[in-house]
Ligand code: SF4
């Protein structure tokens with residue numbers, strides 16, 4: 384049965400337990416990084432091949448009110464992932480659906496994809512998620528901890544979250560839970576909304592404008608595909624034909 388996350392920002396304290404737990408589970412080494420400042424404790428500054436999860440921080444001042452917005456960012460495991468469409472054009476099996484969970488998984492084959500395939504995958508992703516390690520050629524992102532889920536466990540980030548801001552379960556149940564929670568939150572925050580719930584397996588419940596959390600919190604462009612992605616999609620077959628002709 385396919386799975387889904389609900390990430391409820393009203394419960395997030397930005398402790399970054401999810402971020403650290405993800406690194407631990409994946410066995411990733413620490414990044415060399417520095418404090419980036421500007422009213423933010425976001426660190427490292429962005430997703431990278433050793434951070435499948437990052438807690439994004441933004442500070443906003445409207446009149447006399449200051450808000451601090453947190454968002455635990457990761458791959459949304461799109462129901463129709465544009466990154467997979469792009470990868471399939473180069474090599475079948477580099478990006479697959481995990482049947483048990485619906486997770487979008489980058490396999491070992493993704494390592495054989497050329498840099499330009501990665502560029503197309505990244506520009507196609509409506510949430511700007513895929514990252515590539517230039518030293519090894521490995522293209523990666525969150526895999527929904529699908530091996531843990533297959534073993535009857537929940538993803539490491541959901542397990543580590545001390546406030547239940549990140550919850551995980553069967554899709555139908557989580558969609559129902561998301562709607563129930565939204566109804567509760569709306570009493571205090573009338574602008575609260577669920578983000579792209581019908582398109583993705585990671586649903587955010589937010590209370591402020593989406594851009595207050597991150598520019599890519601909402602899919603860029605209609606139908607979950609950005610203008611850049613649409614353009615890349617149109618030109619990809621042409622680029623491949625030219626490549627084949629040139630040998
Ligand atoms: S969020 Fe981006 S990387 Fe994740 S499945 Fe969707 S298109 Fe692919």
Ligand code: SF4
Pocket residue numbers: 404405406408435436457524525526527528538539540541
């Ligand atoms: S599901 Fe697993 S891989 Fe994905 S962000 Fe959470 S801990 Fe990391």
